[in-house]
Amino acid sequence: MTSKITRQAHASEDSLLRIFTAPEDSTSTLSIIEQKLSQDLAGFLGNSIAALEKPLSEIETDFSAYQIPTDPKFVSDYADEIMQNLVAHSVHTSAPSFIGHMTSALPYFVLPLSKMMVGLNQNLVKIETSKAFTPLERQVLGMMHHLVYQQSDDFYHQWMHSADHSLGAFCSGGTVANITALWIARNRLLQPHGEFKGVTREGMIKALRFYGYDDLAILVSDRGHYSLGKTADLLGIGRDNIISIPTDEHHKVDVAAMRDAAKKLVQQNIKVMAIVGIAGTTETGNIDPLNELAALANELNCHFHVDAAWGGASLLSKKYSHLLKGIELADSVTIDAHKQMYVPMGAGMVLFKDPELANAIVHHAEYILRVGSKDLGSHTLEGSRPGMAMLVNACLQIIGRDGYEILINNSLEKARYFASIINQHADFELVTAPELCLLTYRYVPASVQAILTTAISNNNTELVFKINELLDGLTQFIQKHQREQGKSFVSRTRIKPVKYSRQPTTVFRVVLANPLTSHQILQDVLTEQASIAALDNEYLPQLLAL
Numbered sequence: 001m002t003s004k005i006t007r008q009a010h011a012s013e014d015s016l017l018r019i020f021t022a023p024e025d026s027t028s029t030l031s032i033i034e035q036k037l038s039q040d041l042a043g044f045l046g047n048s049i050a051a052l053e054k055p056l057s058e059i060e061t062d063f064s065a066y067q068i069p070t071d072p073k074f075v076s077d078y079a080d081e082i083m084q085n086l087v088a089h090s091v092h093t094s095a096p097s098f099i100g101h102m103t104s105a106l107p108y109f110v111l112p113l114s115k116m117m118v119g120l121n122q123n124l125v126k127i128e129t130s131k132a133f134t135p136l137e138r139q140v141l142g143m144m145h146h147l148v149y150q151q152s153d154d155f156y157h158q159w160m161h162s163a164d165h166s167l168g169a170f171c172s173g174g175t176v177a178n179i180t181a182l183w184i185a186r187n188r189l190l191q192p193h194g195e196f197k198g199v200t201r202e203g204m205i206k207a208l209r210f211y212g213y214d215d216l217a218i219l220v221s222d223r224g225h226y227s228l229g230k231t232a233d234l235l236g237i238g239r240d241n242i243i244s245i246p247t248d249e250h251h252k253v254d255v256a257a258m259r260d261a262a263k264k265l266v267q268q269n270i271k272v273m274a275i276v277g278i279a280g281t282t283e284t285g286n287i288d289p290l291n292e293l294a295a296l297a298n299e300l301n302c303h304f305h306v307d308a309a310w311g312g313a314s315l316l317s318k319k320y321s322h323l324l325k326g327i328e329l330a331d332s333v334t335i336d337a338h339k340q341m342y343v344p345m346g347a348g349m350v351l352f353k354d355p356e357l358a359n360a361i362v363h364h365a366e367y368i369l370r371v372g373s374k375d376l377g378s379h380t381l382e383g384s385r386p387g388m389a390m391l392v393n394a395c396l397q398i399i400g401r402d403g404y405e406i407l408i409n410n411s412l413e414k415a416r417y418f419a420s421i422i423n424q425h426a427d428f429e430l431v432t433a434p435e436l437c438l439l440t441y442r443y444v445p446a447s448v449q450a451i452l453t454t455a456i457s458n459n460n461t462e463l464v465f466k467i468n469e470l471l472d473g474l475t476q477f478i479q480k481h482q483r484e485q486g487k488s489f490v491s492r493t494r495i496k497p498v499k500y501s502r503q504p505t506t507v508f509r510v511v512l513a514n515p516l517t518s519h520q521i522l523q524d525v526l527t528e529q530a531s532i533a534a535l536d537n538e539y540l541p542q543l544l545a546l
Contacts, residue, residue: 011071062527101311122387138161169351171350193210317409337388338347438511440508470542478529
């Protein structure tokens with residue numbers, strides 16, 4: 001038995017020069033390593049399981065060193081190590097049976113194009129570090145703006161590449177996009193006037209005093225994304241001033257209740273800064289009545305923002321774009337390309353209906369972001385950032401509107417198919433029907449469903465509560481064991497269905513965006529969950545004994 005030879009790398013000017021220099025030919029060490037990594041990654045992506053089960057505590061031991069190594073390491077040794085410790089235990093988000101979150105299979109052309117993006121290493125904060133990437137990003141924002149707002153050719157010719165205006169901003173995701181939109185709303189509301197220099201210069205206390213408001217508030221449904229709380233915190237509005245409005249049985253905001261809440265705020269001298277409509281709630285994928293919210297925002301003379309991080313890509317489908325009717329009335333819109341547009345993580349956008357809006361947050365500096373330049377960083381919250389717009393542009397160009405039509409339609413219709421087989425299965429309950437490509441459901445034995453239905457009709461809330469409490473435990477048991485087995489993955493969340501008197505209810509949550517997910521896989525997911533349920537010896541016996 002031969003022992004493995006231990007090699008030791010040493011730092012020198014020559015060795016450092018080599019790792020910063022492009023390989024000379026395909027037989028060089030770095031070229032061979034690159035080819036091997038590509039093969040290993042392809043092997044990982046070709047695996048059908050959702051995840052290899054290894055306890056997190058064991059994975060943490062592989063990353064327990066806290067001192068920066070003194071000696072360097074050979075790239076080949078590091079590559080082998082990272083394949084064993086990192087890649088092998090990464091979550092296979094592109095697996096067709098991984099249907100629990102927004103991540104999906106990516107178009108394979110994204111991999112080599114990502115290498116180009118990383119290799120060019122452009123910094124989109126400044127035109128001097130992103131000369132061609134800057135107009136490309138502005139073009140992508142123009143395309144997405146047109147998708148939402150459908151302005152004239154003259155509009156885009158005038159504003160798309162204007163140095164002093166912006167049709168939107170690229171950012172790392174929906175959180176920063178929402179923060180940016182509401183940052184603009186606050187600054188426009190408390191803008192400079194007369195001797196008052198504006199909230200950006202004098203702060204919230206002086207701004208409220210000048211305009212005569214006791215406070216500010218943001219109205220949104222109780223399905224609003226957690227990023228709105230972060231926004232209120234960062235803008236000095238306070239999380240308690242995110243006013244959550246109840247939703248109806250379809251998880252859409254109750255506009256009448258929102259109007260009543262706004263009236264009460266006015267009576268307290270609290271100014272409604274913004275209304276946020278949701279086009280694709282995170283848990284259930286439902287869309288608020290955007291036309292009605294736009295009308296209310298107009299009545300209140302406040303900013304209307306639509307968080308379409310989830311649902312915005314559905315505008316690419318002529319068949320289903322009507323679901324987002326009214327989005328074109330929004331002052332600003334959030335869309336995440338890394339959700340339904342099949343772009344890698346880190347590609348969020350906020351779009352501005354009026355190109356002037358971004359000037360409410362404009363910042364300049366002498367060494368960077370100079371007045372009159374086309375530096376994108378002057379209109380963005382984030383400073384240095386990569387050229388992710390290139391990958392969005394690639395997908396828009398290579399997939400095209402016709403390709404997205406097929407992908408989006410298949411995604412939404414696959415969700416409707418899954419809902420239909422859940423409804424047909426005696427032991428499953430569809431909790432929220434899909435409006436987009438999200439739905440929720442749970443395992444409920446047929447005999448328990450009958451008892452639950454009777455309890456509801458008899459208004460026996462105590463029994464309903466008891467049954468749902470046991471079902472919560474069973475749902476958690478199934479989801480945990482299915483995740484550990486690694487064949488497939490669904491997520492879980494807690495919602496408050498009207499059917500159960502708003503009792504918090506644990507449900508399976510599914511996102512059907514992966515084009516590789518087949519009808520057979522969806523049937524297998526239910527079969528696996530039913531078989532796991534039969535293994536439960538805590539909650540299921542109590543339910544069947546009712």
